[in-house]
Amino acid sequence: METPTNPASNAAAKPRSNFNNWITAIGVVLAVGALFSFAFLVWMDFTKSGGNPYLGIFTYIVAPAFLIAGIAISFFGAWAQRRWVIKYAGVAEDKWRLDFTNPKQRFRIILFGCGTMAFILLSAFGSYQTYHYSESTAFCGQVCHAAMNPEFVTYQRSAHARVDCVQCHVGAGAEYYIKAKINGTHQLIAYTLDNYSRPIETPVKNLRPARETCEKCHWPEKFRGNVEVNFSHFLSDKKNTPYTARMLLHVNKGEGVGATGGIHWHVSSTEKVEYFAADPKRQDIPWMRVTNLKDGTARVFRTEAFKGEPPANQIRVMDCMDCHNRPAHVFPTANESVEKAMAAGTLSTKLPNIKRVAVQAMTQKEITTDAIAEKKIAEFIKAKYADPAVAAEVPGAVAEVQRIFAMSMFPERKADWRVYPNNIGHKDWPGCFRCHDDKHKTAKGETVRASDCNSCHSIISQGKAADLGTISASGLKFKHPDGELDGDLSCADCHNGGIQGK
Ligand code: HEC
Ligand code: HEC
């Protein structure tokens, strides 16, 4: 019990303000702290270039929310104080009053003041740290989103391993942050309850349009001409015969002036491509429309089977991600990851048939967990190479196949190339051939241009090691290693990332 004060005499000496009470004091501290953080964050927003996606959120949403809460608490304190005065004035002790003349209270006030200073400093520091942390790749890929392990692993070896998740998935501005966080909360609940989908579904709904993410770094006006790509394959024969295709992809015809022609024409500033996909993974495209943005004329291509009009809300404007849908999370096929290891020399080509054996080891049906995979892969490979002549190579091969499996296939999450198609080419998935075939026609019967083998790329050399010495400038006709191709079959009708049956 404190020294009793006489409320009546005090009130007479100096009328007490309704704002003079502890609740209001706490509210004011909160508001001042928030204001301080706000000022600090605004300063950061203006001085730090690059416009970090999360910075804006802390600055313009979180800090103001605390500011408003602080002000609301102060007014609540005043209101409560007024109620108290009306009800008890002159009857009971004026207990919430800040009184500097009372030594005990004075001590508390000083203590409170010091606490306040610490709080303000810490809140500024804290908001800075929180923002830094929540934008970090560790937060997205590991802490919060452990379910996304496959995405994180594949991301780490992509060309974008140094680009933060939020740069593509959220981008700058509050609207997409809120969308992402609402979605994130939903995912967090699913994750806690352990009922999230395995694999995580794709395509990502409401992914920010590529114009606002990719184009922040990749400037369409600066796309260059041809891009050379080397595809090193090995046949699944006894000798693991190498087979390479080296080609120039005609990405952009008009150098330095925007995509006027070539592959990047789809994102040119003069025409717009829209399409309708009949399936959720966007692999079956029966309808598309090309609009000339200058005069507004449009041409519609459709397959013969597709009648009627597609639902307007399901028509998608083609952007970067319709081809580059795996810029950060490439799930290479078993065929491809084995070939890469062989080309790099980490998987010994001395073992007869190793290409075939390795791919088969990775795609065994019994593999349902990472632990089973390790065991099954070892057993499978060892059983094939009982011959003592090659025994020395076997342990290395087992370890390497186990390693590439762990990098590209995630049985527990049911995530691998079979559920995540890559749309950039046309060998193992339909890719470009979803639209570029002879089946899509306009009402006049025109087919899609650029549907023959040399319109998107020219093969400058191909074949086994010795053939690669000769380079053709004009482009070669593709020599399929398994012999002449049946024109009615598409590559992905046979190639599926595993081993091709004859
Ligand atoms: C270079 C841009 C980019 C970066 C960086 C990036 N992503 Fe993605 N992410 C994408 C695209 C594009 C898709 C697939 C969109 C589609 O097919 O609809 C995707 C898809 C996903 C999916 C859905 C499953 C799938 O594989 O399709 C998850 C989960 C995901 N990303 C998580 C992450 C995490 C976690 C990080 C950071 C560790 C990250 N992403 C970094 C572009 C990116
Ligand atoms: C924050 C900047 C940034 C953003 C955003 C970004 N990229 Fe990149 N991207 C890069 C850098 C840097 C490289 C070059 C990496 C290298 O040379 O190794 C690159 C490389 C690439 C390449 C060529 C390498 C490869 O993967 O084969 C493609 C294609 C690409 N990006 C597409 C995209 C797409 C599509 C998006 C949007 C989903 C995107 N990028 C978003 C910075 C970015």
Ligand code: HEC
């Ligand atoms: C019609 C499909 C398609 C679309 C749409 C598309 N690209 Fe590409 N892009 C390609 C192909 C094919 C290549 C050649 C490289 C390859 O095959 O991996 C390529 C190459 C690139 C490269 C690498 C160039 C280099 O020098 O290595 C970048 C970066 C890139 N694209 C970014 C983008 C961005 C950003 C957009 C959206 C504005 C976009 N692309 C739209 C198909 C496409």
Ligand code: HEC
């Ligand atoms: C959603 C459908 C669609 C997809 C997917 C698609 N394209 Fe196209 N592409 C078109 C249409 C439509 C045209 C214009 C056809 C016409 O006007 O006759 C076109 C035109 C082209 C052209 C000619 C551009 C020029 O110089 O005039 C090239 C080259 C091309 N595409 C390459 C590709 C490549 C490579 C891919 C895969 C990475 C691809 N396309 C995927 C629809 C598509």
Ligand code: HEC
């Ligand atoms: C619409 C454009 C387009 C057309 C038409 C096209 N291709 Fe391609 N092709 C591509 C693209 C894009 C890639 C590169 C994919 C990548 O970067 O992974 C590719 C890759 C390839 C490869 C290398 C694949 C690998 O993994 O070794 C071969 C071989 C090939 N094409 C042959 C052909 C043949 C044969 C035809 C004619 C039947 C043809 N292409 C028609 C766009 C096209």
Ligand code: HEC
């Ligand atoms: C009738 C089925 C069939 C069709 C269609 C087909 N292939 Fe093949 N392809 C095979 C077989 C079988 C092999 C030999 C596989 C081996 O030795 O591992 C092969 C081997 C290859 C290889 C080298 C080895 C490998 O596994 O990658 C390439 C590259 C290739 N095909 C590209 C293509 C392209 C591009 C197309 C489409 C233009 C195509 N194929 C269409 C059946 C087919």
